[in-house]
Amino acid sequence: MSSIAKNFEVYSKALDLRSQRHQVLASNIANADTPNYKARDFDFRTAMQHALGGKEVGGSLAMSLTARGHQQGGGANGSPALQYRTEYQSAVDGNTVDMDVERTQIADNALQYQVLTQLISNKFQGLRSAMASSQS
Amino acid sequence: MSLFNVFQVSSSAMTAQSMRLNAVASNLANADSIVSSDGKPYRAKQVVFEATPMGANGDLSKGVRVRQVVEDASPARMVYDPKNPAADEKGYVAFPNVNVVEEMTNMISASRSYQTNVEVMNTAKTMMLRTLQIGQ
Numbered sequence: 001m002s003s004i005a006k007n008f009e010v011y012s013k014a015l016d017l018r019s020q021r022h023q024v025l026a027s028n029i030a031n032a033d034t035p036n037y038k039a040r041d042f043d044f045r046t047a048m049q050h051a052l053g054g055k056e057v058g059g060s061l062a063m064s065l066t067a068r069g070h071q072q073g074g075g076a077n078g079s080p081a082l083q084y085r086t087e088y089q090s091a092v093d094g095n096t097v098d099m100d101v102e103r104t105q106i107a108d109n110a111l112q113y114q115v116l117t118q119l120i121s122n123k124f125q126g127l128r129s130a131m132a133s134s135q136s
Numbered sequence: 137m138s139l140f141n142v143f144q145v146s147s148s149a150m151t152a153q154s155m156r157l158n159a160v161a162s163n164l165a166n167a168d169s170i171v172s173s174d175g176k177p178y179r180a181k182q183v184v185f186e187a188t189p190m191g192a193n194g195d196l197s198k199g200v201r202v203r204q205v206v207e208d209a210s211p212a213r214m215v216y217d218p219k220n221p222a223a224d225e226k227g228y229v230a231f232p233n234v235n236v237v238e239e240m241t242n243m244i245s246a247s248r249s250y251q252t253n254v255e256v257m258n259t260a261k262t263m264m265l266r267t268l269q270i271g272q
Contacts, residue, residue, distance in 0.1 A: 019138050022259070027190075030148065030149030032249055113266070114263070
């Protein structure tokens with residue numbers, strides 16, 4: 001991997017996980033009235049550690065080379081391990097979605113996502129100015 | 137891009153909630169219909185939600201769908217009114233088993249859930265727009 005691309009590896013993985021987390025939280029909110037639905041989420045820290053360590057929770061997804069001429073693939077980014085949320089107040093219909101929790105988590109997640117996009121933009125700007133200064 | 141899944145999930149929830157609102161509307165409209173098309177008093181209808189996997193990510197995003205529309209099993213409301221042509225030999229008229237208070241709370245819950253899903257969709261949209269602005 002080139003060194004420029006390496007600059008963005010952490011950011012792109014974090015961005016990936018943030019958008020996946022938004023999906024999970026959106027599912028929780030969508031199913032706020034579904035009987036027996038259990039709210040789910042994943043721990044961002046462990047998911048990030050797994051993503052950076054190159055291993056997925058369900059085993060490595062890297063492709064094995066079994067013949068000459070096979071190319072080393074990066075391996076697809078698997079989905080992080082989902083866990084069930086601890087419920088604070090139980091509902092009669094067995095649903096564990098707590099609207100306040102989900103709303104705050106979604107707001108937090110979206111903000112973190114925007115921070116990441118800003119950081120990537122800044123990184124690009126830094127690279128651009130490094131390139132420009134060598135020309136003058 | 138996985139954020140597109142959020143739109144699918146949220147819109148499925150909005151469809152389900154609007155079906156619920158539809159059932160509430162027909163229940164309230166027929167709260168006093170002592171004769172429906174089959175000759176018996178109208179029975180309140182309730183929708184049953186079910187979580188369903190949505191999109192390519194499988195476990196990560198779960199949408200909602202209406203599994204079935206069930207008729208309320210509670211007994212009909214008996215009102216003593218011997219002058220009514222629909223009265224039985226003891227003078228009682230069977231009114232629909234629509235619980236107006238329950239329907240009103242159902243209506244508020246459906247409209248709030250709908251609003252929250254719209255907000256989740258807007259958040260996803262903002263996140264995507266921020267992604268498009270990277271490097272500008």
